[in-house]
Amino acid sequence: MAKRKKHSSKVQKRKGAKARPKGKKLSKAARGKAAAKRAVAKAKPKRAPMKKAAPPAAPTVETVAKAKPKRAPMKKAAPPVTATVETVAVEVIEQAAPDAITVTEVEETEVRQAS
Helix, strand or coil: CCCCCCCCHHHHHCCCCCCCCCCCCCCHHHHHHHHHHHHHHCCCCCCCCCCCCCCCCCCCCCCCCCCCCCCCCCCCCCCCCCCEEEEEEEEEEEECCCCCEEEEEEEEEEEECCC
16 A cells, blocks of 8 residues: 655644645526536537448349239128127015015026127
């Protein structure tokens, strides 16, 4: 490890003595101006180089493009025909008298063909 540099006792006792002094604190208005100056002082980026014109191409033999045969349009697939089944179950509980309870169940199933 490197040895520390010895300073004279006078330098250590002196109040506010520093190797590098701090810059002065600017007011808020001046801070904005300083930031603007720094932004302006930055170098502008270089322009992108322009592409050079391509050398003239050698003459080529012209070919006639053949027209591709058109495909037949696809038919839309029809949805499969399924019958709809509807089941309704009804349960009625009647209490005509305090001791007499009547339960009636009715179940009905309806099948409809899709058109």
